[in-house]
Amino acid sequence: MAEGVARAPNQCAAAQSILVRAEAETRVQSRRSALRRDYDQAARLALEARLAAETCAFQAGAARARTRERARKALADLSTALPRAASLSRHVGDSDVAEDLVQAEIALGEGKVAFERSQFERAEDAAERGRARLAQAVSDINRLFDTYATSPRRADWRRWVKDTLRDSARTGEPVILVDKLRRELLLYRGRDELAAYPVDLGIGGLNSKIRAGDDATPEGRYRITEVRGPTQTHYYRALMLDYPNADDVARFRRLKRSGRVARGDDVGSLIEIHGHGGRKRDWTKGCVALDNDDMDSLVPRVRVGTRVTIVGTIPEEVLP
């Protein structure tokens, strides 16, 4: 009855009320003399109470079945939506987004456990909690993507990519473009895309490198200064870049003068494109990491002096 009261309150309240009346009528009759005693009305009320209680039980059962179905569907929806959002979150590497997704995952787990224990209201609540965190994460991901579309650095990215491709078209040499947002390294010759490889970036994710130790991948126009084989690097193969270039040094000095970086800080060095990647997360100290097979594929196609342009994202209008 207690469970029914929660699920079908109106029907159960009616049953309760009739039962109270039946009990009151029984007491009234029991106080009368044996000759005047008549339990007909009490019996009628008791029957009504029983019927109402049966309705309450039926409604409660139906309500429980509905809650069960809602919880099942909500958990299934969350289960399928979470991996999609997690895959997307890979492109932003934002801690708030990551936290939301972790909380959504936890809520999904709680919901599944509650469902297995037939605690359907709890399961539904957990699924709703997870859905809300997931929605927040996806909304934040889109917001961060949109900041890239309207970034003040976008003009620089457009110009750098345009210049790089024009140079490749003129010399016939391949060039490397790294799109940090898409986590992609593209090999171009002139207007032709020769290859595309997924990459892992610095732990700093989409931030642009400012100083040593910020674990961010720099944005700028670089060249390969050295090609290292398996015995010359800890990261399978490596293409050393000329970071910091003149622009990086000038910007660093500007920031130092304005007090935005500490006096003891250094601009950093040893930025490379190397192997041991393919982890589908950002883990380097600012380098661009590729899967070893992809390094095997890339290295023979480039040489010392090959241009490497790293941008936040490649504006779509620039690509051929």
Added chain:
Amino acid sequence: MSFSTTKTTRDTRRHIHTMNRRWNIIATVALVIVAAVACAKAPQEDVDGAKAEMEKARQAQAETFAANEYQAADQAMSAADAEIQAQNAKWIKNYDKAKELLAKAKEEAAKAATTAVANKEQAKKDAEAAIAAADTALQTAEGNLKVAPMTKDSRADLALFKSDLETYKGTLEQARQAFASEDYKKALESANSVKEKATSIADQLEEAKKKRSGARPRA
């Protein structure tokens, strides 16, 4: 002999008198019964009660949210009406069956009202959840589109996806409007459709990304 004849005549008269009195009583009782039955009135109180329950069911939108129960109540009500009309046309009326039908209509209408309230609440929750899920699916697809690989070959497809997602945004807005006007069925159907299509786009974009990652470079 004379005495005997007189006694017999007296007995016969008494007997006839008694018989007449019995017939009178029977006739009177029969007349009262006939009068009572013939003058029986339609059960207006029961009709009003059943009609009130039917109205409550209509108010609860039972026609939409508890169609079977409401139909059963409506049929019982129609049958009761027909029975009342049939009895009204008779000289000797009997509304017992009509009362039974009215009681049934009342009970079915009450059941329809209760079921409609529960089903409407369920439909509301379903539509609400579907809209939320569709919104997330749409945003996920939009996100996928923003980081989709941009190539000469994919550009036209991406433009189409973008246009499709704009259309789905409009459909989702319609679902929200339907929800606001309590058309939960339409809201649910529209939201589910948006979710399905947006998810399909997100999956195609994800698949394209995987294919591209796995592709070997062209010479």
